[in-house]
Amino acid sequence: MLSNYETTADSELVARTMRAVADPARVRLLRLCADRATSVSELAAATSNSEPNVSRHLKALAQVGLLRRVRRGQRVEYQPTGESGFASDLLGLLLARLAADDAALREARARLHAIEAGARAALRGSAAEWAIKSRFGRNLRMALGAEFERDLDGARVLLRSQHREVLELVFKNESALKNDVVTDGIGVQKITLRAASKPEKTVLQSWLATEKLAAAVHTSTELGASGPFDVIFEAPLADELRDLEQLDSLLQRSHAQLAERGVLWLVVSYDLLEGQSAPPLQLRALLSEYDMDCLTLAPVEAEGRHVLVARGRVRGTRKSAAPEHTRIETNLPLESP
Numbered sequence: 001m002l003s004n005y006e007t008t009a010d011s012e013l014v015a016r017t018m019r020a021v022a023d024p025a026r027v028r029l030l031r032l033c034a035d036r037a038t039s040v041s042e043l044a045a046a047t048s049n050s051e052p053n054v055s056r057h058l059k060a061l062a063q064v065g066l067l068r069r070v071r072r073g074q075r076v077e078y079q080p081t082g083e084s085g086f087a088s089d090l091l092g093l094l095l096a097r098l099a100a101d102d103a104a105l106r107e108a109r110a111r112l113h114a115i116e117a118g119a120r121a122a123l124r125g126s127a128a129e130w131a132i133k134s135r136f137g138r139n140l141r142m143a144l145g146a147e148f149e150r151d152l153d154g155a156r157v158l159l160r161s162q163h164r165e166v167l168e169l170v171f172k173n174e175s176a177l178k179n180d181v182v183t184d185g186i187g188v189q190k191i192t193l194r195a196a197s198k199p200e201k202t203v204l205q206s207w208l209a210t211e212k213l214a215a216a217v218h219t220s221t222e223l224g225a226s227g228p229f230d231v232i233f234e235a236p237l238a239d240e241l242r243d244l245e246q247l248d249s250l251l252q253r254s255h256a257q258l259a260e261r262g263v264l265w266l267v268v269s270y271d272l273l274e275g276q277s278a279p280p281l282q283l284r285a286l287l288s289e290y291d292m293d294c295l296t297l298a299p300v301e302a303e304g305r306h307v308l309v310a311r312g313r314v315r316g317t318r319k320s321a322a323p324e325h326t327r328i329e330t331n332l333p334l335e336s337p
Helices: 011-020 024-035 040-047 051-063 086-097 103-119 126-130 135-152 164-171 198-211 244-257 279-289
Strands: 067-072 075-080 157-160 191-195 216-219 229-234 258-269 292-302 305-314
Touching: 011 051, 011 086, 024 040, 024 051, 024 075, 024 086, 024 103, 040 051, 040 075, 040 103, 040 198, 051 067, 051 075, 103 198, 135 164, 135 229, 135 258, 135 292, 135 305, 157 164, 191 198, 198 216, 229 244, 244 258, 244 279, 258 279, 279 292, 279 305
Parallel strands: 157 191, 157 229, 191 216, 229 258
Antiparallel strands: 067 075, 258 305, 292 305
16 A cells, blocks of 8 residues: 555656666665675676666666665665565565566576685685576476587586586586696686676686686686687576577677587577577578587476577688588577477
C-alpha cells in the first residue's frame, strides 16, 4: 500500500524514477548495492561492464533517490537510500520481486564475492567460487564434445569462461598442475585466461593458486594483438555482449590473435542474433566475414539461457601448431530449435 506521502508525490518525480529503473542492468546494480555497499570498479568487474557505463547507471539511480553515494576515506561506495518515500518503497518492491535465480545476477554476485575475498589476505576457499558449476555449464561441456578436446591437444589456448565444467576440461591434463608448469618448450605458457578487468585478473590469479593450476592471466588490454593462439574459447558472461557491435569487436580481436588454421569456439546468445535471418545463419555469416569457416553449430539451453556454440577455423595455408583433424562433424540444421 502507498503511504500518504507517496500518493501526493509529484508525477514528474514518479515518471523519472520509473524511467531510471527501466533497464535490467540497473535493477541488478540495485540488488548488488543492496547486498552490500559497493564501489564503481567492483560493480564494473562483477557485471563485465565498463566503469563509465556503471558510473552513469549509478548516477541515474542516485538522482532519483534510489541509491546514495557514501565516501569512506579514498573509497566511494553506493548503497540504498535511507530516506522514506516513493523511491524507497519502489526499491523495496523491486528487490522483493527480482528472481533470485537470475543468471546474470548470480554470476555478478559470485564475482563480487570473489573480489571481496581477494581484498582480504589469502583468498583460500572462497576463491573457488569464481568458477561456477551449473546445469548450463554441464550442457555446454556436453555440446563441446570430443572435438573440443582434440582441438586442445598440444595447442596454445586463450580462454574466456567462468563455467567450471569448461575450465576443468581445459585443465584436466595433470601436466597443467602448478608444480609442473605447461610450456611449449620455449617458455610460452600454453593456457592463457582472458580477464575483463584488473580486479578480475587478481581474482583469477587467486583462483588458479587455490586450485593449484598453471596459466597466464591477462586483461584484454594487456593481450592486445598477442598470439598466435591455436585455439580461442570465448564464452562471454551473461551481460558481456549486449549488441552486434560488441560481437563484431570480439570477432575482430579473436581473428587477430588466432594462428592461421586456428580454431575459435564461440558461445553467443540467441537473443543477440535475432534479426532478419535465423541466428545460426547470422552467426555463420559473421564468422565468414572474418575469414573463418563455420565447421559446427550446436544449440545449448538451460536455466533460462539459450545460446549457440560455434566452431570456426581461420582460412589459410600457414601450418599452425594446432593439430589438424581430417574429420569434421556434420553441421546441425540451421533452423532454431
